[in-house]
Structure formats: C-alpha cells, structure tokens
Amino acid sequence: MRPGAESATARRAVWRPVLNAVSRYWTVVALIAAWALWIRVENLNQIVAPTPAAVFGDVLGHPTVYAADLGWTLLNACAGLILGMALGAGSAVAVWASPVLSGLMTPMALIMRSVPVVAMIPVIAQVAGFGNTAVLAVTVVVSFFPAFVMAGSGLRSAPAATSDLFTVLHASRPTRLRLLLLPNAAGALLVALRLTAPTTVLAAMLAEYLLGTHGLGKLFADSVTFMDTARAWGTALVATVVSVGCFIAARAAERHGTARFS
C-alpha cells in the first residue's frame, strides 16, 4: 500500500467513531446547547433555571450525594419490577388456568391500567402508609399490568401446529404450560420488561417525591424546598440517564431472550 493511502486509512479509522457518535447523539448535544442558549437569551436567574454547567457541575462535584439516593431509587425500582412482573406473569397463568379467575382478574387489571398511578398514590399511601412500603407498592402496580397483558398474550399465542402436536402427544395442562406455553411467553415477557423498566424508575422517583423518606424523588423534593435548583435539575438529569440506561439494558435482555426463545 502507498504511504498516502495508508495515512488516509488511518485518518478514516480515527474519524469514523467520532462521526458515528455525532450522528447518533447530536440531538443530546443540541438539546444542551438550546438549554444554555435559552437561559442566556432570557437572562434567567439560577433559582429559576440553572445553566447546564451548574447542573453537570453539581452532579459531578457531589457524586456521593446522588449515589446514595440513586441506590435507594434503583433498589425500589428493581424490587418493584421483579415483584410486579412476577405477580403479573403469575396472574396471567392463573387466568389461563381458571375462567373464574379470569372474570375476577381481568377487570381489576384494566382498572389498574386505566387509572393513572398519580391518582392511585393517595389510596396506596392510605393502605400501605407513608414510607418505603408505599413506594414499593407503587412500583409493583406500575410493573404489574404490562407483565400481566404480555404474559397472557404469550400464553395464548402458541403456534397452532405445536398445540396440535402437544394434543396428539396427550400433554397434560401442567406439562403443556411448562414445556410449551411458558417458554413461548418468555419473549412477550421480555417485551414487557423493556416497556416497564424505565417507567418503574420514574414511578419509584415519583412515589419517593410524594411519600418516601429516601431516594432521588426525596432528594428532588428537598432540593425544591431549599431552592437548590441545580441539585433538583441534577436529580432529574440522573433519573433520565438511569431510565435510558434501564431501557438499553432491558432491550439487550430482550434481544438476547428473543434469540434464545424464537
């Protein structure tokens, strides 16, 4: 290869990742630039709206403050997600197994879906009390419905030929559930995970804001109370990044699971 061609290849190797990053994330950069421009043009006070530099500075300058509350929020979100999805999938199996339970569970699940979680929080607080139990209950409620619907749909969508095969093999209902329907529903459950994971983080934060004693939501509430706007916005920034991270992780799990189960 000629020396000129070699250096051109090396230049392309350096620039390609940069160009890729720009083409993927330019909207984020544009958003931050618009945010900075808006504050400058409107000449807003730091108490009304902090600059990007102030918010990023607060997050990067006080990582331990954020980390402790982030840990609580993630714990609430993960526990709620696992419990909610397990309850949703379990209820879907119960509905599949019993028409009586179907008549009972389906309207209840629809109510849980139709009423916004914010409206349910006072009721949950009355039942579970103010504190972490109520926060956990909110995240469970948020995670329950997608898992219930998607698992139910997965249980009903086994291919007709495979269902016929199990009939000819004289499979009992538990055997059919174990060997065919549950593995068949795994892909749908992973879709529910992808849909729910980021929402659960935000639901945990909302519940912590209204009811909690720890977590990013509580940090946000305290920051607003003490007019520490940079910290309040920093909390929102961390929550957004974590939600996106949860979405990406859940999507990776879904892709892995889809490759495994289909």
Added chain:
Amino acid sequence: MIKAEHIAGLPEAPLDTSGSPGPAGPPGQPAAIVLRAVQKEFALRRGRTVQALDGVDLTVRAGEFVALLGPSGCGKSTVLRMVAGLDEPTSGEVLVEDRPPAALVRDHRLGVAFQDHALLPWATTFANIALPFRVAGRAVDRERVGALIDLVGLNGFADARPRQLSGGMRQRVAIARALVLDPEVLLLDEPFGALDAVTRRRMNFELARIWAERRITTLLVTHDVDEAVLLADRVVVLTGRPGRVRHIEEVALPRPRGRDITRDPGFHETVDRLTELLDESAE
C-alpha cells in the same frame, strides 16, 4: 411393475368399508385404521355449515403405507386430523387399532408430522426429538434419540437449534420426533409441502428409506402425485369438496424404492393417471 386398480371410481360407491383383504391392504394383516361412513361438517357464521367430507370409507392395514391424494380443500387433512383425534366426525366412525383415536393418543402410540415442523424454537435437535418422552413423563432414552438422529442423517446437529437448520433438516427432526416413542401409527400431513422441489424429492427418498426400516402403519396426506406413488402401497384419491373416496390405486412397485424407480415407465404411467383423476376431481 405397477398394478393399477380402478375400482368403480364413484363417490356413491365407497371402495373399502369392510376391512376385508384385497384393496384394503396387505392380505392377512389386521386393520389398523378404519373410517366408516365418515361425514364432517364445519360450522360457519350465521348458522351456515360447510361439508368437508361425505361418506368416506377407508381401511388401512397394519404395516401399510397409504397416501391420501386430493385437490386443495377436499378434506384430506381433516381425515388425518380425525385419525389423530384432533377433530371428531359429524357422523360415522373412526377407529385406530379398533379403538377411538383418543385411546391411542392416551397411550402415546401415535406419531405425527405436519407441514409446519412444529419444532420448539428454544430446544435443540436432541431436545425436540426427546420431547415426546418428556410429555409422556418418561425418562428420555438417550440411546434411542441418538439412534434416530443417526437414522434421519443429522449426526453432528444434535445441539443445533431449529433456526440453525435448513427446511429439510427441520422436517427430518419432526419425523424423528414422530418415531421416537415407536408409534403404532404414523400420520404425515404434507410434511414436505413447504420445501423446494429438489429438497422435497430428496426427502421422499429419505422417508422411503426410513419407512422401509420400520414399516409402521402410515397415512400420508399430500397433493404431490409423485410423492404419493413413490412412497405408498396404496394411493387413495379424494374428490373435491365434499371429499369422497373416488379411486384407490394399488402401487406394486418393489421396495426398497430408490432413485431408479422414477425412471420406471410404470411409475410415470401411474402418476399420469392419478394426475388426470386429480385434475377431474378439482373441476
């Protein structure tokens, strides 16, 4: 080479209802599958019905390979589904080994392979073939599963998932799975219907070889005349909807049937005759 037998090929004159020797299969063998005056209607919307089968009489003897041939929508798959216990006749009787199909299903004595291979996508070749053992609640006979993998020519693919296999290989897995519990009756519903012509022909010879080793009573549903003549002892031609037995062709080609059989003038003569009958049935 081929003994063709045209039997008063009219819908009103069913060919074989008695289970007697002769056109019913190899003489001296007991009847394995019997259909007597079978009618099947399917309910449509607004109380309307469609008649799929009308007075079908058929006997398949033990150890016999019978192919059901007919135009699309003539009810041949319905016949197979009734023999498998997946559908009930509206009237008439279906018996397998002198019992209702459900009894054979309960004993796990029925093997099936459909056009859709119906393999579990998350399971390996080995696990898919071993599935009937697990469904029946029996310990997996690893040696038998291994022998079947060998029989269908899938050595080296035991750990492969269905999406890693070609269409022909998937159908081989489906056939091995159908054979794993050593069934008394094998039901094949266009198992090679989704394959290209070359693969399909290759799979026909594979099936002929596998069947020659086991000689299980087999009912094959197909719309491919070559496939029917190549594999079967008898070919039953159904009329268009509602399906009735129009003609039974006894195929006396010697077994084992290899590739040279397709060069036999008798083979082509039979195929042409059956194709003509099929053409008339479709009109």
